[in-house]
Amino acid sequence: MNPDRNSTSGNLSTSVAGDIIRALDADDKGAVRRLVESLHPADTADLLEWVSHRERNRLVDTLREPFDPDILAELGEAVAERVVERLGTVQAAEAVASMATDDAVEVVEALDADVQQAVLGVLPDIRRDRIQEGLAWPEDSAGRLMQRNVVALSDDWDVGRAIDYLREADDLPADFFDLFLVDRGYRPIGAIPLSRVLRTRRTSALTDIVRPDLRTIPAGMDQEEVAFLFRQRDLISAPVVDEDGRLLGVVTVDDVVDVIHEEHEEDILALAGVGAEDNFFEAIMETTRSRFIWLMIHLIAAIAASWVISMFAGTIQELVALAILMPIVATMGGTAGIQALTVAVRAIAVKELTPMNAVRAIRKELLVSGLNGLLFAVLIGGVAWAWFASPALGGVIALAMVINLLTAGLTGSVLPVVLQRAGFDPAVASSALLTSITDVVGFYVFLGLAAALLL
């Protein structure tokens, strides 16, 4: 045991990675295996994600027989699939067979249907059944996240009997954090953190040290909801139950950490119009296709804005300063709108924005955007006046600025609430909708006011 191993760097160092690549290039399999052995499986997984397709295949070939299941469990979907394909059905199944159910379900669900069937086909029956039970739950549900192996004790035991049982049992999960008490119907009725068990004398009843506030998780609960619960209640593990309240398995905080991470990632990418699949390691064609759709939406919105401008073609020809200034009003509206929108989307995600305070939130956004609208109206009005020596033009752009920033504040705060009520994910598509509105309103108000007041 070397306690200092890796303890200074937060992750796989570039130099170790470089050494491994060089050993691969020199075809020195012994050196590759030795170097990888010194790494944590999560770091080896990172390495497999960083390297090129060709290097990955060589690395997999060097590390097979047997391939460490912990590495497979730590890989992202896109790369996991490629590694399984390279490993081949039999060796992949061997790795999957020795994983905890939750990890195994995660790896298997990432595979294409035919590869999935092939891998499941060579698994021992009992493992296959467990994994298929996991896959039967909806994607992103607690049922998919849970580990089936769980420590459930009868509620009439005492601490001594529990400890004796734990010392004898040989089918316990590798790690666990709470003991669950179950009634005769195998329904969980309490959780006991292990630290309480260790601090209590053997003769005390388990029911004396049970935490008073058990939270059970229905297997169908969405993982985002599960993550919210863990964060809100500082949970380390929680029992998953079926419709009759019977204990099915346990969700642990390490999986929840991954879920929180994934869900945030989805939000941040969705706001930028990138599909959640637009993983760094996705292939070029898939990335191009997934971004195309979003760009198409923006193209249609941009053409709509152009059509608005075309209604004022005559006005622009008479006063070309309008063409010069018009993008400013639209840009500022889009920027202010995205600010309000992002705050609202985030607040909805963390349940800070609720039906209870939506009106207050919208009022606040209107005030903030109104105040900034006034400030920027003065600024841009002054610039336009000075630039084109026209106080009237300054007045028109100032007025357009106030109106468009108010539109931005209102749209940015209302749109996510409306989308959420209508059952959509407010992060998806709302930014495209928002900038369409601020562009169209920005051009229309500025050019329309100019046509009415200046000519």
Add this chain to the structure above:
Amino acid sequence: MNPDRNSTSGNLSTSVAGDIIRALDADDKGAVRRLVESLHPADTADLLEWVSHRERNRLVDTLREPFDPDILAELGEAVAERVVERLGTVQAAEAVASMATDDAVEVVEALDADVQQAVLGVLPDIRRDRIQEGLAWPEDSAGRLMQRNVVALSDDWDVGRAIDYLREADDLPADFFDLFLVDRGYRPIGAIPLSRVLRTRRTSALTDIVRPDLRTIPAGMDQEEVAFLFRQRDLISAPVVDEDGRLLGVVTVDDVVDVIHEEHEEDILALAGVGAEDNFFEAIMETTRSRFIWLMIHLIAAIAASWVISMFAGTIQELVALAILMPIVATMGGTAGIQALTVAVRAIAVKELTPMNAVRAIRKELLVSGLNGLLFAVLIGGVAWAWFASPALGGVIALAMVINLLTAGLTGSVLPVVLQRAGFDPAVASSALLTSITDVVGFYVFLGLAAALLL
């Protein structure tokens, strides 16, 4: 104990919240206290964040004497400060005095300097010293996150002695997940998950069941780095050490869950140009000010774009179709650039994008944006040709589209890497910089090509 309490809803239900507000309005303090008592402290904290300023003060007044420290620990910074002010120094200090060090540091660091001094002034000496030691570590460091109370055992103990010690000791933390073995210099040399202790016979040496891969966390480590480690290694708790490797405290996964959440929130808000302080519960003036700066940056960028347009005023006057079409090229560049940028910012944050694969990442973005550039060139070229019956105009906008999308892909992937190398947070300011570049290039290329080729 009622195990079903709250177990169907993921969070504070609107109906309970409504009942509490109504009881407050009716000045029925007994009912308010009864309703709040049925809530988890985290839910009460949510309620305090949702309600208006006046309702919050009344709620605090009803719940004081004594105010539940767990509620205080769960509040966000902005609201925690207001609640402490309302509670008054003495009662706030009472609550802080009974918190774990990490929670106490978190509450105290949120306070204004004078309130902070007042609260610290009335704390018992030993508590004050502990909190001030925590505050001495840099903001967002492991030292701020850690709980000082930690279970450290000598490495020559056996399991039986450890269990006996845990049963006797009365200064243990409320909850703990690992035992840490320390050498004679109080340096941690290993961690033992509690489940292993419970599964092992009394006569086994602790060193026989220690996990082989201890990760120690230097107290100065940034919390983002700490979170990465926990996620990468599926840690539940980890020992924090000083410069000489001596054990100072422990970071637990529940705090890390909050950190992951905070850091993601900062990224998502920074990309939209909203300061991390722009919390949903911030006051209006602060929000207006924090957003003003970002809008100012965008105003300057927009004026730069207008200046580019003004160079082609004559061209636009001759061919007003250019004014109508020009926002399309700029908009599409900005959209494609934000896609590439967000993917890169996220990949840097999760350490998927490293110096090792930056060149490959940039090449991929150029290919993706080049492909989409060609597709949208054909689309918009066709639209422009049909709209203005001018194949030449279609050709010009098609060419401008390809050039601007390539610019977007290049800038979106290179900019975050460059900002990161230069020591900046790539999430901050990069989207404003990006859209400035795509706007300026979009207008310049489209109008410049039109001036050169069409007139």
